[in-house]
Amino acid sequence: MHSSEKTAFRTGETRIVTVSGTNRDMGRQLGEECRPGIGEALDLVASEASRIAPLDQARERALAYLPSILQDAPHLADELEGLAESAGIPMADALLLQLRFEAVGFDGRGGDGCSSLAVRGTDGHMVTGQNVDTVEDHVRLGLVVRMVPANGPSILMYTYYPGMIGYLGFNSHGVSVFGNALLSPGWRIGFPRYLVCRLALEQRSARAAEARIRALRRASTINLLLTDGTGDIRDLEQTVDRVETIEPEGDRLFHTNHYLCDALKADERLLAILPDSEARYEAGRKLLDDIDATGDLVAAAKDVLRDHHNYPSSICRHRAKVSEYDGDQWMTVASLVAEPSAGRLHVCFGPPCQGRYRTFAMTPAA
CATH class of the missing domain: 3.60.60.10 (Penicillin V Acylase; Chain A)
Structure with a gap:
């Protein structure tokens, strides 16, 4: 998906990004500011998801969630479209970034606590x-x-x-x-x-x-x-x-x-x-x-x-x-x-x- 070389993502050393405007504007700004880190994040999610299914299947499944987002929160679909455009990734990958828990879940190999x-x-x-x-x-x-x-x-x-x-x-x-x-x-x-x-x-x-x-x-x-x-x-x-x-x-x-x-x-x-x-x-x-x-x-x-x-x-x-x-x-x-x-x-x-x-x-x- 992306280069396996790790770039140690930083937004300067501030660890904060500010976005503003319409939802599409905010998605574009986030994608532009975080492009290197988004690549690393996708590598990580893809690696975890691959334990369950190949990446092309994970992407296909991610797109299946889009109708629910369009129905209940179309403004967030707009934001994800802006993110995909500016980060230079397909919409399926923008969705996959929001779906790590659903993509990986508790399958005996991945999950979260808190x-x-x-x-x-x-x-x-x-x-x-x-x-x-x-x-x-x-x-x-x-x-x-x-x-x-x-x-x-x-x-x-x-x-x-x-x-x-x-x-x-x-x-x-x-x-x-x-x-x-x-x-x-x-x-x-x-x-x-x-x-x-x-x-x-x-x-x-x-x-x-x-x-x-x-x-x-x-x-x-x-x-x-x-x-x-x-x-x-x-x-x-x-x-x-x-x-x-x-x-x-x-x-x-x-x-x-x-x-x-x-x-x-x-x-x-x-x-x-x-x-x-x-x-x-x-x-x-x-x-x-x-x-x-x-x-x-x-x-x-x-x-x-x-x-x-x-x-x-x-x-x-x-x-x-x-x-x-x-x-x-x-x-x-x-x-x-x-x-x-x-x-x-x-x-x-x-x-x-x-x-x-x-x-x-x-x-x-x-």
Whole structure:
């Protein structure tokens, strides 16, 4: 697909790209700014997908998702067309960049973990975020994207490789979106999970995001932890056909990679593959319970995400075998802490016990 020579993608050393205008404009700008990294990302996705099917079949399958995108979010199809044009790649590849989870999934060789949290201070200040656990290459390829669309809220989000147009972060209305892999039966051609995240990031409230998500014919499964500027915390555990809401325990919520809602536990398939999810959940829930809601919530959230209780089955994940699952050799490739009301996203590229968090602003410094 692309040269196998690695170019160590960087957007300068800033790790952030700003795009603005119409959706097609934003796609073109992202493709132009990130062209070298997009090539590397496609190599990585193609390599993972090839374990399941040849690349031409993966591309053909990627195109099968386009009608769902055109039906429910035609503006995102426009954005992907702009991305493909400026990056010099076919539309199938632009789609494949959004479909890594559906293309690779949990086939016994690939997948993702992740631990997410939200905590509301006594003054109403909301802090939310997560560790992103996946394959090591994404440490190098991780990027922050600042979107300033002609219509709708501005978005500040992390993507684990260039070319993704939807993942984790918050918008200028104060809505934050973080999430975790879940697995239940029935995956199908439909609306992809990373674009579900993007649609949630376009909404004015957590409840509006929930309504948008419920209306989709979703392709795969995910847990989304949503917050907004009113102090609402909503966790949506999803199968392809159902959405169940988990309410926070007081002013905080923690989630990992298995269903917590009783109504969906019969559909649970990931816990048998990733038994460390329970250990991470119990450790994170206790650590979150111990946070002083009157204190420095950003520092407290970072401490939770650095935690090594039950190592190697820990919230801060390192390459170590924790199950019989062939694909569990991933690590924490990014740790994210968001302050939506302050317009700040703190990102550590790599395990947070080893690196420092960098702060990215919704509004660039003058």
